[in-house]
Amino acid sequence: MMEFMYSIPSVVNFGNGASQKVGEMVLGFGAKKVYCVYDMGVQKIAKEIVQTLKESGLTVVEYDGVLPNPPDTIVEEAAKTAKEANVDVLVAVGGGSSMDCAKAINILLTNPSPINQYDGLNLVKNPTKPLIAIPTTSGTGSEVTGFTIITDTTRLKKMVIGGQFVGATVALADPLLTVGLPPAVTAATGMDALTHAVEAYVSKGASIPTDVNALKAIALIAENLVEATNNGSNVEARTNMLLGSMMAGFAFNSAVLGLVHSIAHPLSVHCGLPHGVANACGLPYVMEYNAEVVPDKTIDIGAAMGLELQGLTKEAAVKKVIDAVKDLSEKVKIPTLKEAGVKKEQFDRIAEDALQEISTLFNPREASKEDILDILEKAY
Numbered sequence: 001m002m003e004f005m006y007s008i009p010s011v012v013n014f015g016n017g018a019s020q021k022v023g024e025m026v027l028g029f030g031a032k033k034v035y036c037v038y039d040m041g042v043q044k045i046a047k048e049i050v051q052t053l054k055e056s057g058l059t060v061v062e063y064d065g066v067l068p069n070p071p072d073t074i075v076e077e078a079a080k081t082a083k084e085a086n087v088d089v090l091v092a093v094g095g096g097s098s099m100d101c102a103k104a105i106n107i108l109l110t111n112p113s114p115i116n117q118y119d120g121l122n123l124v125k126n127p128t129k130p131l132i133a134i135p136t137t138s139g140t141g142s143e144v145t146g147f148t149i150i151t152d153t154t155r156l157k158k159m160v161i162g163g164q165f166v167g168a169t170v171a172l173a174d175p176l177l178t179v180g181l182p183p184a185v186t187a188a189t190g191m192d193a194l195t196h197a198v199e200a201y202v203s204k205g206a207s208i209p210t211d212v213n214a215l216k217a218i219a220l221i222a223e224n225l226v227e228a229t230n231n232g233s234n235v236e237a238r239t240n241m242l243l244g245s246m247m248a249g250f251a252f253n254s255a256v257l258g259l260v261h262s263i264a265h266p267l268s269v270h271c272g273l274p275h276g277v278a279n280a281c282g283l284p285y286v287m288e289y290n291a292e293v294v295p296d297k298t299i300d301i302g303a304a305m306g307l308e309l310q311g312l313t314k315e316a317a318v319k320k321v322i323d324a325v326k327d328l329s330e331k332v333k334i335p336t337l338k339e340a341g342v343k344k345e346q347f348d349r350i351a352e353d354a355l356q357e358i359s360t361l362f363n364p365r366e367a368s369k370e371d372i373l374d375i376l377e378k379a380y
């Protein structure tokens with residue numbers, strides 16, 4: 001019997017200049033006052049969006065204090081301001097950190113504080129306000145997922161808050177906004193997107209709709225990541241990367257993720273690694289580990305990457321796929337865990353925490369603490 005769950009929370013407007021529709025979109029919700037959430041790294045882009053909103057006759061309240069791997073403390077602070085200002089719509093401009101921050105703020109506008117009580121799936125009970133997500137990285141897919149990832153600063157853990165009221169209502173995906181993304185951020189966020197697609201494809205929650213999106217995302221990212229990193233002004237490569245990261249979001253929103261993300265979250269919390277770097281470091285080694293139970297799917301991933309695998313034994317084909325992922329990582333200059341500043345003394349805590357992550361439940365191969373320690377050693 002075929003049985004699956006598939007959903008996408010957001011209406012998508014994709015294309016060059018799509019972000020300019022923001023005023024018309026907000027007015028469509030009958031709103032007057034907008035809360036615009038962003039981080040200082042995207043200030044220039046955000047100010048242009050704010051200007052467009054003002055030209056549409058809207059009142060804009062700005063929050064520019066988003067931090068990477070956003071902590072719960074800033075969500076509480078920003079939600080308080082938004083509540084006091086009595087805003088009707090939220091607009092998020094930035095990467096996953098800004099979009100996730102806005103999603104979490106939005107939860108607190110119609111649900112009681114603190115945000116920490118919603119860690120898990122479907123714990124947000126009250127409908128939220130309209131939220132327009134404008135991504136400026138091609139990585140997280142947060143513009144189309146029903147998840148927000150917020151760091152719990154007391155428990156030292158990245159919370160995964162998911163459910164029907166969490167996602168953005170509208171995604172304005174404008175490739176032109178990603179043109180100025182620096183090479184290192186392009187590389188790391190692109191490897192995050194690739195990880196989403198790979199993990200969704202081999203996930204225990206995968207289905208035909210998630211597979212189709214995952215494989216297309218893998219193809220787009222494998223073909224365009226090096227070019228987007230080395231030649232950021234190539235709009236075609238930027239377009240394909242934004243499409244790829246978004247399609248990976250279409251896949252993992254329903255299929256969920258796996259052990260790469262389970263390890264990446266504690267790496268960010270305890271060692272400060274950017275999310276994409278943390279994923280990229282572990283990806284080939286988790287793929288190698290999982291290939292024992294999903295060799296055919298691993299080979300499918302390689303075929304989607306454009307590798308010539310015909311005539312090879314299963315073992316040789318799997319090795320070629322893993323090597324290609326390592327090669328891609330090296331080409332875009334992803335550091336090793338050691339180069340990223342991780343200390344071996346931190347491995348034990350990282351492995352312990354990874355076992356508790358929700359994505360671990362969806363990984364195709366059941367992992368022990370020793371397995372995770374072994375993966376960390378290989379990625380060092």
Ligand SMILES: NC(=O)c1ccc[n+]([C@@H]2O[C@H](COP(=O)([O-])OP(=O)(O)OC[C@H]3O[C@@H](n4cnc5c(N)ncnc54)[C@H](O)[C@@H]3O)[C@@H](O)[C@H]2O)c1
Pocket residue numbers: 039040041042067068069070094095096097098100136137139140141142145146147148149177178179180181182185189192275276
């Ligand atoms: N909600 C989800 O479904 C989901 C999925 C995966 C990851 N995440 C979360 O998203 C966060 C990571 O997001 P991210 O990887 O997009 O990074 P980010 O949002 O932290 O941004 C990284 C850096 O890039 C800068 N930047 C962004 N766009 C730019 C642009 N166009 N030009 C110049 N600089 C730009 C930012 O200012 C920031 O300094 C993590 O917290 C991660 O856990 C969420």
Ligand SMILES: [Fe+2]
Pocket residue numbers: 140192193196261275279
């Ligand atoms: Fe991710």
